[in-house]
Each structure stands twice: as C-alpha cells, then as structure tokens.
Amino acid sequence: xxxxxxxxxxxxxxxxxxxxxxxxxxxxxxxxxxxxxxxxxxxxxxxxxxxxxxxxxxxxxxxxxxxxxxxxxxxxxxxxxxxxxxxxxxxxxxxxxxxxxxxxxxxxxxxxxxxxxxxxxxxxxxxxxxxxxxxxxxxxxxxxxxxxxxxxxxxxxxxxxxxxxxxxxxxxxxxxxxxxxxxxxxxxxxxxxxxxxxxxxxxxxxxxxxxxxxxxxxxxxxxxxxxxxxxxxxxxxxxxxxxxxxxxxxxxxxxxxxxxxxxxxxxxxxxxxxxxxxxxxxxxxxxxxxxxxxxxxxxxxxxxxxxxxxxxxxxxxxxxxxxxxxxxxxxxxxxxxxxxxxxxxxxxxxxxxxxxxxxxxxxxxxxxxxxxxxxxxxxxxxxxxxxxxxxxxxxxxxxxxxxx
Amino acid sequence: xxxxxxxxxxxxxxxxxxxxxxxxxxxxxxxxxxxxxxxxxxxxxxxxxxxxxxxxxxxxxxxxxxxxxxxxxxxxxxxxxxxxxxxxxxxxxxxxxxxxxxxxxxxxxxxxxxxxxxxxxxxxxxxxxxxxxxxxxxxxxxxxxxxxxxxx
Numbered sequence: 001x002x003x004x005x006x007x008x009x010x011x012x013x014x015x016x017x018x019x020x021x022x023x024x025x026x027x028x029x030x031x032x033x034x035x036x037x038x039x040x041x042x043x044x045x046x047x048x049x050x051x052x053x054x055x056x057x058x059x060x061x062x063x064x065x066x067x068x069x070x071x072x073x074x075x076x077x078x079x080x081x082x083x084x085x086x087x088x089x090x091x092x093x094x095x096x097x098x099x100x101x102x103x104x105x106x107x108x109x110x111x112x113x114x115x116x117x118x119x120x121x122x123x124x125x126x127x128x129x130x131x132x133x134x135x136x137x138x139x140x141x142x143x144x145x146x147x148x149x150x151x152x153x154x155x156x157x158x159x160x161x162x163x164x165x166x167x168x169x170x171x172x173x174x175x176x177x178x179x180x181x182x183x184x185x186x187x188x189x190x191x192x193x194x195x196x197x198x199x200x201x202x203x204x205x206x207x208x209x210x211x212x213x214x215x216x217x218x219x220x221x222x223x224x225x226x227x228x229x230x231x232x233x234x235x236x237x238x239x240x241x242x243x244x245x246x247x248x249x250x251x252x253x254x255x256x257x258x259x260x261x262x263x264x265x266x267x268x269x270x271x272x273x274x275x276x277x278x279x280x281x282x283x284x285x286x287x288x289x290x291x292x293x294x295x296x297x298x299x300x301x302x303x304x305x306x307x308x309x310x311x312x313x314x315x316x317x318x319x320x321x322x323x324x325x326x327x328x329x330x331x332x333x334x335x336x337x338x339x340x341x342x343x344x345x346x347x348x349x350x351x352x353x354x355x356x357x358x359x360x361x362x363x364x365x366x367x368x369x370x371x372x373x374x375x376x377x378x379x380x381x382x383x384x385x386x387x388x389x390x391x392x393x394x395x396x397x398x399x400x401x402x403x404x
Numbered sequence: 405x406x407x408x409x410x411x412x413x414x415x416x417x418x419x420x421x422x423x424x425x426x427x428x429x430x431x432x433x434x435x436x437x438x439x440x441x442x443x444x445x446x447x448x449x450x451x452x453x454x455x456x457x458x459x460x461x462x463x464x465x466x467x468x469x470x471x472x473x474x475x476x477x478x479x480x481x482x483x484x485x486x487x488x489x490x491x492x493x494x495x496x497x498x499x500x501x502x503x504x505x506x507x508x509x510x511x512x513x514x515x516x517x518x519x520x521x522x523x524x525x526x527x528x529x530x531x532x533x534x535x536x537x538x539x540x541x542x543x544x545x546x547x548x549x550x551x552x553x554x555x556x
Contacts, residue, residue, distance in 0.1 A: 007434065010427035017420055024409050060431055067427060282421060285413035313421045320428050324435070 007063050008048050014067065015041045018074040025078065025287045033077070036088055040070065043095055056102070057399030058332060064325045065376055065391055069384075071318065072377030075305055076298055078287055083298050083379050090381040094388035101392030106399065112340035115166035119189055122159040125152040126196040133200070141200050151382035153197070153205050154373075158386055160193060160209060161351060165343035168220040183226070191233075198241070203248070204358055204370030208351065210234055215350040220343060255368040268295045272363050275308040276315070283311030298379040300371050303363050318377070319360065326353040332398045345397045348390045454511065456490070456542070456549040467493040469547060480504040481516070482544055496520050496545035504536070511536040511553060520545060 019037025023029060044066040051059050069091055077084030105111065129152045134142050143150050167186050190213045197206035210230075217227055242248050250265050258266030258273070271294040279289065291297050291305035307315035329349030336342040352375055359378075362369035373383040455474040462469055473490050480489045485499035498518035505512050514533040515522040522529045523543035524536075536542075538553035 005430055005433070007427050007430040010423055010430060014420070014423050014427065017416060017423070021413060021416060024412060027406070060435065063431065067424070071424075282417055285410070285417040286420075288410060288413055310417065310421060314424070317421065317424045317428060324428065324431055328435075 105396040118163035161347035169340040204372030494545040
C-alpha cells in the first residue's frame, strides 16, 4: 500500500491501464500499441528519476505534465488512432526539446539582454504566417512545409513572454527614440502583436497575449491607471470588432444561446454539452461513448471527449492537475529573487493557467468559444512542443531556487 | 464492440478515475509536506553574525523589506540606491542614508548627510558617529531596526 503514496507509481499504473485498454479496444489487436505504451512509460520514468537523482529542481511539474500527456494521448488514440500515434511521436520529440530548453536556459546567461531580438523574431514569424500561411477553421495560422506543418503563434507565445520579461526585469526609465517612455513603447509592441493576431483571426491567442501582458504589468509594475486604460482600450477594440465582424457576432450569439441555431452555428458547442452531460459522474467508459460527433474533438474539444468517456470526475481531475501545475509555477516564481527569472516564471505560469481557462471555459459554455489548444492534451505538434519548451524553462527556474 | 471489451471498459473506468485521484492526492500530500518542512525551517532563523531586525510592521510598508539583515561585511551602507549593502526602496531614504562599520570590536553608526536623517532610540543623530549597543533601535526613513550584536 505504501507504493500507492508515490505519485510516480500511480502514474505508471495509469499508463499501463491506459495502453492495456487501448490494446483491447483496437480490433484487430495491435501489439505495437504495447511497445508504444512501454516507451512512453520509460520516458516518463527516466525523466522523473533523472530530475530526482540529479536534483534538477521541482519534481512535481514533470509528473503532473506526464499524467496530462498520458490522458491526452489515450483519448486521442481512441478518437483517431493515426492522430494518437502522431501525438506520441511528437511527445518523444517534445521531451528532447524539454531537456534542450532546460539546459539552454540553465547555462546560457545572456537571455535577458535580447528583448529586441525576441520582438523582431516574433514579428518576422507573424509576417511569415501572413504571407505563407494557410487557413484552417477560420484562422490563418499554419505554415506548411512539405509534410511538416507548424503553427508559429505557439512559438511566438514563448518569444512574447521572453520579450515582456526582459522589459519588466530591465531598467524601465529608459526613453525610446529620445522622447517616448519605454512603458508606452512596450504597449505599442503588445498592441502590434494583438493586431497581427486579429489579422490572422486568432482571437483566443489574442486574448491570451493581452491577459499575459496585464498580469505581468500588474505583478511587476503595478501601474493601475495604465491597466485601466488597457482594459478600456481592449473593451473598445472588442466592441468595434463585435460590431464590424460577422464571425465574432456568431461566436457571441452561440455562446449566449447555442440552441437558437443548433443545426449550424451552435452545433459544435451543443454537441460538446451533450457529450459532457451524457458522461455523468464516471463517464461511459473508454471507447463506449460517442465523442466523435463533436467537430474538432481532437484539438479544441478534447476536454468534452474526456468528460464523456471518463466522466465528470475525469474532467475535474484534469482541471485539478492544471490547478496544481499553476500553483507550482506560481510558487517557483514567488521564491525567485526579483529579475528576469521571476518574470519568466510568472509569465509562463500565467500563460498555462489562462490558456487552460480560455479553452475549458469555451467548451463548457462559460465564456465565448475561441479556438485555442488545451496545453499538453490537445492534438498538435506545435502546441505540445512549445508547451514542453516552456516546461523545460520552468524546470530550469525551479532548479535555481534549489541551488541557493 | 465486443461484449468483453464493454465489460472491461465499464469496470476499468472506476479504477482509472480512482488511480488518477490517488495520484493527485499523492502530489498534494507531498507538496503539503514540503511546505510544512519549509515553514519549520523558517521558524528558527540562524544568526551567527550581528544582524539588524526589522521591527516596523511590514504590512504597512508599500516596499519590500526582509525580516532581518545580517551584517556580513565590515562596512554596511543603508539607503535607497541599488548599490547599497542594504538597499530598501523607501522614498523617505536618501540614496546613501546611513553607514555602519566595525572597528576595534565595536559597531559604529554615522549618518551620511541624508535628507531625513537617522534616529537612534528615537533621537535624531548629529553628524558625530556613535557606538551601537545590542538592542539599540535605529530608524531610517520609515523603517525601524533593532541591532542585535552577536559575539565579541
């Protein structure tokens, strides 16, 4: 019984059960799924023991994320086997990216002096998306190169946090171009990013960027007047957007009442609500529900599928996992001394927290739905990769506090 | 879907959810133990050098102060400037407000010509340096310290 108190053992039990179920679910039975499950298990275990043994910092972050990834890949394999396998391959790549970003952040010392570089790289990526991007589901956010398709906004997200952090940790009384206060220059940069996102119709990520800025402004500068002005400005922008753009009106209308046009615009959210409600407390059991009726169930609406097949308890478990994850992030940030590291930790934590809130709120009809991925769970290589890079940075930051 | 699988999946869903919750519980428990340990470490601060203890209620201050500052070097400058040994972002402090130094086994204190001065046990200091005794109250800006002299 004592073993059951160790989270890593429980994680391994979950992985074994998940892939055993998948093995029996697939007809004809495919032995490969057991090998894949075994390798996922091995990677989680090795990384966990490496973190504990070499004292690489917080040991819970990776555990929580591994649990989320196992639940996510389980659901994906069940919804669409090809996507699931692809996601597991991306997971293997992402874990290497996790190690890479961990060591880069730990040993490269000049990351805090490259604010302008992050900003310009972000702008270049935005322009590249606008020029070479392809449209998918209303948003022009993909760059396809051969078999590989990348979603640059996932990586701009990280650049944006690094950019904001290098500003908030630097001396803030500098003047740009001789007369503009740096505070307002940053504001201009933030709104430029938001403008690009609106051009790509990435409303979810635009909201995410805005909230990250507000949160960091509130934590590190605490200029309440500026925050108020920002809210007014954003409210104005949102209002103008609502009045002029049809697809935002549709989004708000389906949020207020999806049943009014349930066969067309309200279809997705209605199916999501049906799925969640049909799950009940313990769900229908894996493979026994019908989550494939929801459009985009493998990306944005994966939470509804989890709720249907693993039940309300499964869904709440996901929320709780994100909850502890955000708590750990906030704790790491609080313990760090003032400076770049603290800003990065706060930014990444806010990013994960708000992103989870935006999409979960969207699929349960709490807030208007905006297409954004659920970190670590939704299908998508770019999303998984960028989340793991951020996790690597957070891991390196939690190590700093141990060193002291 | 085969009947065998349906039974298996329906049974396993309960175990599955239970294991996930045990996992969450185990993590919360470990985090809780962590915090408990960290708090019990914090309760007994170790001081083997002379230190300044802040006695002003920190909740009334709009800037950050530590609960105590160990005096590790022989010359300590207190002020608002970032290059001070003890830098406190209090607007009522001058950039270099007060100097403390260790000489002939005594701690001396001198005001560095600050705008708002330095108060020892409630009295404003003159330009003359003073010798500090353990337990003297020093007020600089809005912050009041007590000096605790350890050792000789």
